[in-house]
Amino acid sequence: MDAVESNLGGIKVKVCGVVQYINLFGVGIGYTVAAAISAMAIKRSNCFHSSHGKDPCHMNSNIYMISFGAAEIILSQIPDFHELWWLSIVAAVMSFTYSFIGLGLGIGKVVGNKKIKGGITGVAVGTITQTQKIWKTFQALGNIAFAYSYSMILIEIQDTVKSGPPSEAKTMQKATLISVLVTTFFYMLCGCFGYAAFGDSSPGNLLTGFGFYNPYWLIDIANIAIIVHLVGAYQVYCQPLFSFIEINTAKIFPNSGFITKEFEVPIPGCNAYKFNLFRLIWRTIFVIITTVVAMLLPFFNDIVGLIGAIGFWPLTVYFPVEMYITQQKIPKLSLKWICLEMLSFACLMVSLAAAVGSIAGIVDDVKDYKPFQTNY
Template sequence: MVEDVASSNQQQQQPQVFDVSVEGYQHGDSKFFDDYDHHKRAGSVWTASAHIITAVIGAGVLSLSWAIAQLGWVAGPAVMILFSLVTYYCSTLLCVCYRTGDPVNGKRNHTYMEAVRSNLGGFKVKICGCIQYANLFGVAVGYTVAASISMMAIKRSNCFHSSGGKNPCHMNSNAYMIAFGVSEIILSQIPDFDRLWWLSIVAAVMSFTYSIIGLGLGVDKVVENKRVKGSITGITVGTVSESQKIWRTFQSLGNIAFAYSYSMILIEIEDTIKCPPRESTTMKKATFISVVVTTLFYMLCGCFGYAAFGDSSPGNLLTGFGFYNPFWLLDIANAAIVIHLVGAYQVYCQPIFSFVEKMAADRFPNSDFVNKEIKIPIPGYHPYRLNLFRLVWRTIFVIMTTLLSMLLPFFNDIVGVLGAVGFWPITVYFPVEMYIVQKKIPKWSTRWVCLHMLSFACLMVSVVAAAGSVVGIIDDVKAYKPFRTNY
């Protein structure tokens, strides 16, 4: 039974077994809201680190052994370290842009786009919005593909084990993508980042779980081989053609860039942090912790995967069937991947959800469908506020990403494209430009020139990485039949 709050007299006259009320936000209550009419922030270094690790140690870690195989023992680790340094440095620049003007009492920028609007303004805001939200949408597609591959890997490993390797165990990924989509429809009703801390912590634990298993299996394989595979220059011409060597090298840059992509949600994560201390100070600590931890894991997982398989390193370390046994351990690892991606999907999609819902609220301020909420009591917990617009729009969004995933289930190439497209503009260009404006760095000064040289170098990396990944997708599409291809 749904009744309006205004009809309280009727509620008193009728006995109720299930009390549900419809109401809007009651702002101004100091118990729940701060001076900016925003839910009080309770985030810390550890919750911010959990959000970042959830976003960063994701599906990208599984393709790193393949990426290092394309680059070799010298260039592979060197490129990974360079990407980590660039990501960390540019993230520290971006942290400063959370507030405009005074770093303590200046205007808060709740989203990445707001930061761009406050510091740069003009047409750059629209460009930033298009790139950021297209990339976030693409990440949702990529994570749906990765989750379905891991779910299939569980079934296939059990199939291989029961048949002794005689059954090829072909299967279609569509059912698994649909199952993942259904779970995301349910979880997408979590209102915002502030309520996601528990999901991020669970996802972060899962990311460590499968990364450690992948690392352990890689070490075991190296011991079993009694030698370290691979070469200084990576996969050799002959194993692949000269053109393939070039394109794969470029694509590997995109894969490594994707493994470090979280700048697009950094401002949104920083907006969950309590103050004092200063939000930028806390966020810089969280960024340092997260980048150090993820780089350590990346180096270990990528290098040991390459050492175990050499030129034949699979595009997805745990689902490319480089490992077959122990099958139960692989099942645990792939289950951890699925659980992690369920949470990571939400972390990446929350900025899109918030952006669309804010636009709708501004456009239709008097619409009950957009603004009113149904307050549903949950025994032993806070009432859940169901918003009908949020329910409909977020469900449609998840359905769209699921359908696109079913059309383009190419994990490795999609990862490369996403990393390449998002790396330069989101991770480097906008943070550099906003920082220059925020700190009023003089034009043509030494620091100004160095920052722009860094930006230009990263632009070149993004261009060649995107080219390599697009070539990979074109090759995949030639042999693919939408909704029908089995694996």
């Protein structure tokens, strides 16, 4: 938002802020749903193993979402983004852990099948209708867009990078390039081998959809890694929103002790913990709201697709492209300007298609849905 204000200004700053913080709120909901699904996957995996597959092991997701929310209420009291560096490292390690496990299991399944399942055009019509296939294709675009929509926290992360040489900007350019390449590599491998392993019966999430029943302990490790990753990622994404609300509220009410006064709580062997009443109440309410909404709409793939659709084009493509054009003073209607605007327009179409597909999926999900009574 600050970058947009510096380069573009005007109404675009407000539009960017609204989209950015709605997206961060949506990420909190999506991560709550995902963490609960992984927690249930662990429980169901052990249930299937102990009953030798005879018990369907149905369970309600609410208790797992509430547990995740309780953990986030505690972690959300970390005062600012700069104190989360260790959480980011843990989350990154966990991400590699479950990615390698998922990839390894997918390769193992393909080898065990002695053939590659599925087709080049995806799920065959007949398994689902042509309309459903179109919606699911659009929804998949949203899921992919969600995976690459990290621009809203990019500058906050850059602010935590130590001063150079090399400069923070060069460090972030290198980190971004490596991250995108590694992410794309893993996504392509996991997606391709997962589909090759299960074909048209591929679950929405290979680890939580029980495509692999054995070795169940390895699946449990992967799902534990997902939960730990999401616990940290929730804070990484929500801390900028926390900070935005707190800074602006303090500007509006500078003389309010409830909002601005910090209480120091001594901790033996550590620096004193700074405690603030407004931070405690506001962040707790925020986590409760994301948890309740997640319990109301526990549709993982559809929610992730919708969040990706909302944030991908404006935050990852449109504003960065417009800022680049402004900074580089690229003339209108020049070849470079036309190419950049065509790229932006193409990504807008992707976002719109993803939004339509995800909304259609949510509408389909809620037909037989009872609030707070979702069982798996």
